[in-house]
Amino acid sequence: MSKIELRDLTKSYDGKVNILEKINLEVEEGEFYVLVGPSGCGKSTLLRVIAGLEKITDGTLKIDGKTANHMLPKDRSLSMVFQNYALYPHMTVKDNILFGLDVKKVPKEEQKRRLAEAAEMLGLTPYLKRKPRELSGGQRQRVALARSVCSQAPLCLMDEPLSNLDAKLRGQMRTEIRRLQKKLGLTVIYVTHDQVEAMTMGDRIMVLQGGKIQQTGTPLELYNEPANTFVAGFIGSPQMNLARARMTDMGLILNDSLLMPVSEEERGRLPQGGRWQIGVRAEQIELAAAGDPLAIPVRVVNTEMMGNETQVLFEVGKELFTARWTGQYLIEAGQDLAIRLSADSFHFFDEASGMLTRAALQIKGHAALTA
Amino acid sequence: MKKTQIAITYVILLIAAVFMCFPVLFSLSLSFSDLSDILRGDYIPDSLNWTNYVNAFNTQPLLHYMINSAITGVLSTTLQIIFALLAAYAIVFIPFRGKKIVFMIMMATMMIPGEVLVISNFQTIRSWNLLNTYAGLILPGLASTFGIFLFRQNMMQIPRELKEASTVVGISDFGFFIKVVAPMVKNTVVTLAIYFFLVSWNSYMWPLLSTTKDTVRTVQIGLRQLQNTEAVSDYGMMAAGAMITSLPTLLLIFFGQKRLQEGMTKGALK
Ligand SMILES: Nc1ncnc2c1ncn2[C@@H]1O[C@H](COP(=O)(O)OP(=O)(O)OP(=O)(O)O)[C@@H](O)[C@H]1O
Numbered sequence: 001m002s003k004i005e006l007r008d009l010t011k012s013y014d015g016k017v018n019i020l021e022k023i024n025l026e027v028e029e030g031e032f033y034v035l036v037g038p039s040g041c042g043k044s045t046l047l048r049v050i051a052g053l054e055k056i057t058d059g060t061l062k063i064d065g066k067t068a069n070h071m072l073p074k075d076r077s078l079s080m081v082f083q084n085y086a087l088y089p090h091m092t093v094k095d096n097i098l099f100g101l102d103v104k105k106v107p108k109e110e111q112k113r114r115l116a117e118a119a120e121m122l123g124l125t126p127y128l129k130r131k132p133r134e135l136s137g138g139q140r141q142r143v144a145l146a147r148s149v150c151s152q153a154p155l156c157l158m159d160e161p162l163s164n165l166d167a168k169l170r171g172q173m174r175t176e177i178r179r180l181q182k183k184l185g186l187t188v189i190y191v192t193h194d195q196v197e198a199m200t201m202g203d204r205i206m207v208l209q210g211g212k213i214q215q216t217g218t219p220l221e222l223y224n225e226p227a228n229t230f231v232a233g234f235i236g237s238p239q240m241n242l243a244r245a246r247m248t249d250m251g252l253i254l255n256d257s258l259l260m261p262v263s264e265e266e267r268g269r270l271p272q273g274g275r276w277q278i279g280v281r282a283e284q285i286e287l288a289a290a291g292d293p294l295a296i297p298v299r300v301v302n303t304e305m306m307g308n309e310t311q312v313l314f315e316v317g318k319e320l321f322t323a324r325w326t327g328q329y330l331i332e333a334g335q336d337l338a339i340r341l342s343a344d345s346f347h348f349f350d351e352a353s354g355m356l357t358r359a360a361l362q363i364k365g366h367a368a369l370t371a
Numbered sequence: 372m373k374k375t376q377i378a379i380t381y382v383i384l385l386i387a388a389v390f391m392c393f394p395v396l397f398s399l400s401l402s403f404s405d406l407s408d409i410l411r412g413d414y415i416p417d418s419l420n421w422t423n424y425v426n427a428f429n430t431q432p433l434l435h436y437m438i439n440s441a442i443t444g445v446l447s448t449t450l451q452i453i454f455a456l457l458a459a460y461a462i463v464f465i466p467f468r469g470k471k472i473v474f475m476i477m478m479a480t481m482m483i484p485g486e487v488l489v490i491s492n493f494q495t496i497r498s499w500n501l502l503n504t505y506a507g508l509i510l511p512g513l514a515s516t517f518g519i520f521l522f523r524q525n526m527m528q529i530p531r532e533l534k535e536a537s538t539v540v541g542i543s544d545f546g547f548f549i550k551v552v553a554p555m556v557k558n559t560v561v562t563l564a565i566y567f568f569l570v571s572w573n574s575y576m577w578p579l580l581s582t583t584k585d586t587v588r589t590v591q592i593g594l595r596q597l598q599n600t601e602a603v604s605d606y607g608m609m610a611a612g613a614m615i616t617s618l619p620t621l622l623l624i625f626f627g628q629k630r631l632q633e634g635m636t637k638g639a640l641k
């Protein structure tokens with residue numbers, strides 16, 4: 001029902017600095033599209049441009065194939081969920097949910113029906129007579145969602161709707177929003193700065209940084225083949241370990257300090273050149289078996305015990321690397337440890353530009369996907 | 372808080388209250404005293420003597436003046452509130468070129484004492500033939516910078532998202548103003564209305580200049596005329612007149628006090 005297309009979209013508030021630069025993007029009908037990026041990268045701005053709350057400086061926006069650059073917000077048939085919920089404090093939950101339907105000339109009977117349905121769906125029926133301040137954060141969030149549901153707009157824009165909730169509630173609401181979206185067949189553009197939300201919710205993700213698209217793709221594409229060091233560091237938790245690497249006769253040297261032996265076969269699969277930035281995920285760093293000739297000695301700086309897994313931090317030059325192992329390892333800080341690294345599990349990025357030159361050849365757990 | 376601290380606070384408040392109340396209580400007691408007693412220096416009446424009140428009403432058409440004051444008060448208050456609300460709304464929610472400058476100029480006018488403008492206002496009102504009319508009384512005070520400022524501060528606390536959520540569903544500026552902004556600044560409206568009414572009721576200078584006949588003359592002028600009518604001022608009667616004219620304001624403050632305090636201190640949102 002609603003398809004969004006952006007062509008070379010540029011936005012500047014003051015005519016000097018481009019907050020968004022040449023954004024190209026296509027969101028399919030019924031897709032859950034996530035915009036993710038660090039604070040201030042222009043996510044909200046992009047969303048507000050799509051909503052028609054901000055003027056477009058350059059480029060085109062198409063909604064359902066029609067150019068919509070100058071279309072009024074109300075004619076774009078979309079609903080919006082704001083970070084702080086945008087509930088009207090002097091109105092009851094019911095009036096908040098039905099807000100705007102009068103203007104759209106929706107008959108009273110129809111409004112009643114939609115209200116009952118949305119309230120039922122989101123478990124708000126007992127609270128309809130209350131004011132927003134008499135609700136908990138999660139309930140307020142649901143009121144905002146209910147408003148969006150009642151509007152029956154085919155496109156829903158959400159700007160960090162879960163950022164004010166605690167971790168547990170956030171987890172619940174993630175599932176709830178996703179379920180709602182599938183059930184109603186909504187096209188959703190969802191803004192977040194939380195990569196976990198992006199990974200778990202998105203059909204597709206766009207990573208934005210400094211007003212420029214860094215990469216678009218499915219969550220796994222971003223995880224397995226990050227287009228550059230920024231995406232590599234941004235997607236995934238714990239953060240991907242990044243280091244400078246150069247090739248010598250002895251092997252790879254990371255951050256000018258850690259020597260890592262490389263087997264002949266691995267050497268043959270290295271990309272062109274002799275200097276790169278490399279990235280390796282925490283779960284790809286393994287504990288070396290006793291007597292392994294390729295083992296690398298490191299000194300543990302700290303360990304974080306999660307119960308089901310253990311994260312071990314050690315120094316590589318001036319940077320800290322994190323290794324993640326399933327199980328409970330009681331390792332003291334300061335202890336010496338032998339680890340095993342494989343160049344096949346490294347992502348190689350251009351030393352200067354940070355662009356991906358070779359993605360990791362081995363990805364742990366990847367077999368599960370193809371099996 | 373410690374007990375002594377509370378005690379000290381109360382003592383200070385009590386002294387302040389006595390100071391504040393003294394003129395009122397003094398007038399009250401004068402208003403029930405004979406002129407001869409007053410001239411002898413006996414300011415405490417033996418009994419409730421209403422003669423002064425009767426005299427005050429007989430000497431001047433006080434009731435008529437009070438009605439005039441009420442009419443001007445209600446009209447000017449209502450209009451000032453409406454204009455201030457609309458102006459503040461425009462400043463806060465409608466983007467337009469030169470907004471900052473317009474607002475700065477508005478604020479700058481707060482620095483100009485009203486008396487400075489009296490002459491030009493008088494010329495204007497006279498040339499429009501509005502002397503001795505309600506319009507002439509009200510017109511110069513319709514734009515209250517203070518009101519605009521207070522409403523602006525209030526409206527700035529309304530999150531931008533509330534406006535945007537309205538825009539997205541297609542609610543016009545006017546609709547947003549009526550449905551959302553006005554109810555949300557309601558407390559400030561009440562506070563300012565009380566304040567505007569009091570200012571209007573107590574105003575003296577402009578009504579004195581812009582009225583020459585009894586038809587629209589307001590109560591403060593009437594009060595002043597009580598003094599002029601005799602060679603020896605009848606202090607008791609003047610006090611009685613003062614009591615009568617301050618009664619409405621006292622009532623207003625008495626009933627509106629809570630709202631006044633809240634509005635002035637709390638920013639009045641939420
Ligand atoms: N109305 C505005 N006028 C001028 N600059 C603005 C305006 N709104 C946002 N900006 C600037 O645009 C940039 C992007 O802002 P935006 O709100 O889109 O960031 P964001 O990615 O949503 O960040 P966050 O995660 O913190 O919400 C910021 O540098 C911000 O200062």
Ligand SMILES: [Mg+2]
Pocket residue numbers: 043044045159
């Ligand atoms: Mg934002």
